[in-house]
Amino acid sequence: xxxxxxxxxxxxxxxxxxxxxxxxxxxxxxxxxxxxxxxxxxxxxxxxxxxxxxxxxxxxxxxxxxxxxxxxxxxxxxxxxxxxxxxxxxxxxxxxxxxxxxxxxxxxxxxxxxxxxxxxxxxxxxxxxxxxxxxxxxxxxxxxxxxxxxxxxxxxxxxxxxxxxxxxxxxxxxxxxxxxxxxxxxxxxxxxxxxxxxxxxxxxxxxxxxxxxxxxxxxxxxxxxxxxxxxxxxxxxxxxxxxxxxxxxxxxxxxxxxxxxxxxxxxxxxxxxxxxxxxxxxxxxxxxxxxxxxxxxxxxxxxxxxxxxxxxxxxxxxxxxxxxxxxxxxxxxxxxxxxxxxxxxxxx
Amino acid sequence: xxxxxxxxxxxxxxxxxxxxxxxxxxxxxxxxxxxxxxxxxxxxxxxxxxxxxxxxxxxxxxxxxxxxxxxxxxxxxxxxxxxxxxxxxxxxxxxxxxxxxxxxxxxxxxxxxxxxxxxxxxxxxxxxxxxxxxxxxxxxxxxxxxxxxxxxxxxxxxxxxxxxxxxxxxxxxxxxxxxxxxxxxxxxxxxxxxxxxxxxxxxxxxxxxxxxxxxxxxxxxxxxxxxxxxxxxxxxxxxxxxxxxxxxxxxxxxxxxxxxxxxxxxxxxxxxxxxxxxxxxxxxxxxxxxxxxxxxxxxxxxxxxxxxxxxxxxxxxxxxxxxxxxxxxxxxxxxxxxxxxxxxxxxx
Numbered sequence: 001x002x003x004x005x006x007x008x009x010x011x012x013x014x015x016x017x018x019x020x021x022x023x024x025x026x027x028x029x030x031x032x033x034x035x036x037x038x039x040x041x042x043x044x045x046x047x048x049x050x051x052x053x054x055x056x057x058x059x060x061x062x063x064x065x066x067x068x069x070x071x072x073x074x075x076x077x078x079x080x081x082x083x084x085x086x087x088x089x090x091x092x093x094x095x096x097x098x099x100x101x102x103x104x105x106x107x108x109x110x111x112x113x114x115x116x117x118x119x120x121x122x123x124x125x126x127x128x129x130x131x132x133x134x135x136x137x138x139x140x141x142x143x144x145x146x147x148x149x150x151x152x153x154x155x156x157x158x159x160x161x162x163x164x165x166x167x168x169x170x171x172x173x174x175x176x177x178x179x180x181x182x183x184x185x186x187x188x189x190x191x192x193x194x195x196x197x198x199x200x201x202x203x204x205x206x207x208x209x210x211x212x213x214x215x216x217x218x219x220x221x222x223x224x225x226x227x228x229x230x231x232x233x234x235x236x237x238x239x240x241x242x243x244x245x246x247x248x249x250x251x252x253x254x255x256x257x258x259x260x261x262x263x264x265x266x267x268x269x270x271x272x273x274x275x276x277x278x279x280x281x282x283x284x285x286x287x288x289x290x291x292x293x294x295x296x297x298x299x300x301x302x303x304x305x306x307x308x309x310x311x312x313x314x315x316x317x318x319x320x321x322x323x324x325x326x327x328x329x330x331x332x333x334x335x336x337x338x339x340x341x342x343x344x345x346x347x348x
Numbered sequence: 349x350x351x352x353x354x355x356x357x358x359x360x361x362x363x364x365x366x367x368x369x370x371x372x373x374x375x376x377x378x379x380x381x382x383x384x385x386x387x388x389x390x391x392x393x394x395x396x397x398x399x400x401x402x403x404x405x406x407x408x409x410x411x412x413x414x415x416x417x418x419x420x421x422x423x424x425x426x427x428x429x430x431x432x433x434x435x436x437x438x439x440x441x442x443x444x445x446x447x448x449x450x451x452x453x454x455x456x457x458x459x460x461x462x463x464x465x466x467x468x469x470x471x472x473x474x475x476x477x478x479x480x481x482x483x484x485x486x487x488x489x490x491x492x493x494x495x496x497x498x499x500x501x502x503x504x505x506x507x508x509x510x511x512x513x514x515x516x517x518x519x520x521x522x523x524x525x526x527x528x529x530x531x532x533x534x535x536x537x538x539x540x541x542x543x544x545x546x547x548x549x550x551x552x553x554x555x556x557x558x559x560x561x562x563x564x565x566x567x568x569x570x571x572x573x574x575x576x577x578x579x580x581x582x583x584x585x586x587x588x589x590x591x592x593x594x595x596x597x598x599x600x601x602x603x604x605x606x607x608x609x610x611x612x613x614x615x616x617x618x619x620x621x622x623x624x625x626x627x628x629x630x631x632x633x634x635x636x637x638x639x640x641x642x643x644x645x646x647x648x649x650x651x652x653x654x655x656x657x658x659x660x661x662x663x664x665x666x667x668x669x670x671x672x673x674x675x676x677x678x679x680x681x682x683x684x685x686x687x688x689x690x691x692x693x694x695x696x
Contacts, residue, residue, distance in 0.1 A: 077426065110426075136591075207646070207648045307499065
């Protein structure tokens with residue numbers, strides 16, 4: 001079989017059809033499909049179609065609310081607390097951002113807190129959507145406990161990622177990162193390749209440093225930069241989980257391994273309408289000086305280019321939109337399986 | 349001579365008197381003195397009285413506006429752009445936060461952008477002040493170029509710190525960190541002790557990794573976690589400098605070494621009134637579960653205790669308030685020198 005290139009619209013349409021067949025309303029299925037394809041195009045495979053089987057299983061087991069309803073629990077001129085009603089994370093976030101974006105035009109900035117939600121995938125999807133509106137978008141989310149607080153070897157915090165995006169002259173600048181040393185998926189990749197885990201990434205279940213992938217997966221990941229990443233992960237859990245009224249720390253059931261309980265995680269969003277502080281064009285022109293400066297700095301040995309935050313992902317996306325999304329053997333087999341099961345024409 | 353303990357009120361009063369003699373209005377001098385003493389009590393010496401001579405020199409050379417005036421340049425229900433008018437950073441920030449805190453009660457959250465400002469010292473001073481009002485406080489600030497973007501060896505970004513604070517049942521939880529591998533001051537400490545710089549912290553001026561303190565000081569610091577810290581530092585410069593209309597990147601004159609130009613740096617603040625999302629008591633009780641859980645996790649070998657973010661600094665502050673602030677030989681000599689010069693009674 002080998003690698004195949006699939007046109008991105010075809011892949012998105014396929015995902016939408018599969019989830020529609022699974023009972024998700026067509027418009028909501030399109031939101032989810034768009035978020036998956038976004039991640040795959042940017043090379044963030046762990047938040048793309050790889051997640052489909054897990055999401056479908058949760059939908060079918062009734063662990064996710066298919067209706068896609070959301071409910072405003074409370075609001076003030078610049079805050080919005082939304083109950084995701086256990087809908088898909090991406091669906092709840094996109095609908096809530098639409099509500100919030102009406103407020104932000106009037107007041108200048110909005111805080112959006114979402115409770116009772118599910119895994120929301122690639123954080124950059126939402127902040128880029130906000131940046132496309134000429135705004136600063138920030139989000140962070142609590143995640144299942146996979147990381148030990150600094151000084152412990154017991155998992156309590158998630159890989160708790162955050163993302164921030166701003167509009168530029170010709171697109172978007174974005175940073176989307178986990179606060180753990182590495183994304184959890186990397187351990188599985190190393191294991192599959194028979195490689196060792198780099199030192200400083202993980203502890204085994206007894207708290208000893210380990211380079212063995214199995215011991216690392218059974219143990220815990222470490223926060224990036226030790227106490228710094230720990231502090232960031234803690235505050236992300238406070239904003240995403242504690243503040244929203246959702247589950248936090250060790251209490252959030254694992255989205256992948258716990259197929260009995262609903263997820264009930266929370267997300268935090270901050271949206272700033274730049275034009276309330278500075279004319280948008282002026283901001284973009286100033287940012288362009290900053291970016292151009294950095295791009296033209298002298299390079300260290302071993303570096304061909306200095307990248308702006310998110311530049312690599314944005315280029316991959318441009319390429320994937322033009323040439324198609326590469327799908328490997330395993331993913332092709334999985335797509336065909338889902339195509340059969342849901343009676344949808346496979347894109348591969 | 350040796351180490352001396354000085355009662356914190358006495359030290360604060362001394363600093364206030366010195367700056368009043370240097371021409372700063374008494375009330376503004378108290379703000380600055382309080383911020384300096386806060387840093388010294390928390391053990392963050394690089395933002396305490398150690399900075400006095402540099403600040404005084406800038407004030408006397410007319411590089412800082414003594415009047416402490418600030419001006420609102422634009423505002424909307426939830427945003428505030430303030431011209432610090434080249435006043436002291438701490439004075440401009442405290443006065444601006446007071447203005448912003450009136451808005452936040454009504455709308456729920458506020459974005460405060462400050463331009464044309466100066467070095468503001470310990471970021472936690474401001475976010476803790478905000479947390480004391482029952483709010484979430486976040487700030488970040490651009491700083492003089494000391495850090496190379498990932499892939500380069502030329503300084504372009506600052507050690508760009510950020511701070512976030514939230515109120516707890518019995519105080520405040522706070523994270524205040526630089527996005528560089530280490531604070532710049534650490535290099536000078538290592539040099540003074542004749543020690544080597546740990547690997548991975550710095551590059552020399554030609555871009556080679558170095559462990560020599562002199563070569564490191566002449567070269568550049570690296571961002572924490574490589575591309576992650578670089579991305580964070582870049583966005584902090586965008587929020588603090590680009591957005592506020594202040595100098596950013598390499599353009600901000602060095603506060604310590606450039607005694608000819610005004611600083612013109614910018615700061616970014618985000619303030620959220622928690623009670624607009626969740627009753628404050630409920631938030632504090634939920635946060636207490638999170639904190640108690642973390643404190644009681646099993647400890648790794650070599651760790652006596654698991655600390656919450658900012659817990660070490662908070663404990664040092666409690667101790668210093670009770671027992672006094674320890675002042676070493678060098679600092680004592682400096683305090684006496686300033687006491688003579690400004691005709692103020694020395695606290696040591």
